[in-house]
Amino acid sequence: NSCVRNCPAPEANITKMLEDGRFITTVNPERCIACGECVKSCSHNARDYLDDTDAAMNRLKQEKLIVIAAPSIKSAYPTQWIGILDWFRKKGCTIYDASLGADICTWAHLRAIETNKVGNIITQPCAAIVKYVEIYQPKLLMNLSPIHSPIGCAVQYIRKYLRKTNPIVTLTPCIAKKTEFMETGLVEYSVTYKKLMEYFDRNDIKIGTNSADELEYTFDEQQGQLGGIYPRPGGLRDTIWAHNPEINITTSE
Secondary structure, three states, rough: HHHHHOOOOOHHHHHHHEEOOOEEEOOOOOOOOOOOHHHOOOOOOOOOOOOOOOHHHHHOOOOOOEEEEEHHHHHOOOOOOHHHHHHHHOOEEEEEEEHHHHHHHHHHHHHHOOOOOOOOOOOOHHHHHHHHHHOHEEEEEEHOOOOOOOOOHHHHHHHOOOOOOOEEEEEEOOOOOHHHHHHHHHOOOEEEEHHHHHHHHHHHOOOOOOOOOOOOOOOOOOOHHHHHHHOOOOOOHHHHHHHHOOOOOOOOO
């Protein structure tokens, strides 16, 4: 029952007894926030998740895609992240840094606060938190920030200002991003690092390596600046404070 004990949304679990007397626990997708805690905690490998990796790879065989990479790829694969992005680039993809979207997200929040367009708000790039509010705390919906997540901001920039229309695939560690994109319709394919590396292994695709000290990449637009620290605890708070330390922010991670 470790999956149930670690689940922050208990109503997402359905426990039933089989005809032979054994008990099993399954997932109620209507109440699940896609945080992935059950997948991490299950020692039997009985839990897994689906993303869009296979669909994205099939689409890549037909046309060039826009790839948006989360900055956490550098810490998840410190000696392979450049090789991963280069693999997509060799397939004809354009590569963008989600940190740039994070910088835009910070800017948008600062402008909204400074012009009194928002009051006390909950701003959380984590799609699992948003899904939790939607399902379990709907009274807080009116308090959610109206500003998109960093990836959402990056997509708006790519679509509206760069006028790029190719399908978009995101590379992130997050299972719940798929729910965000299903609701917003901003991104066609949500690919997680785990499933991407499984795809590479399954298809015997060798990824080039780089030095762990290399932190720069020639993206098709500029690399993000302070937005690169969004993945760390308090990252969004710290980027806003860097511009305006007087803003009152409480962080929950």
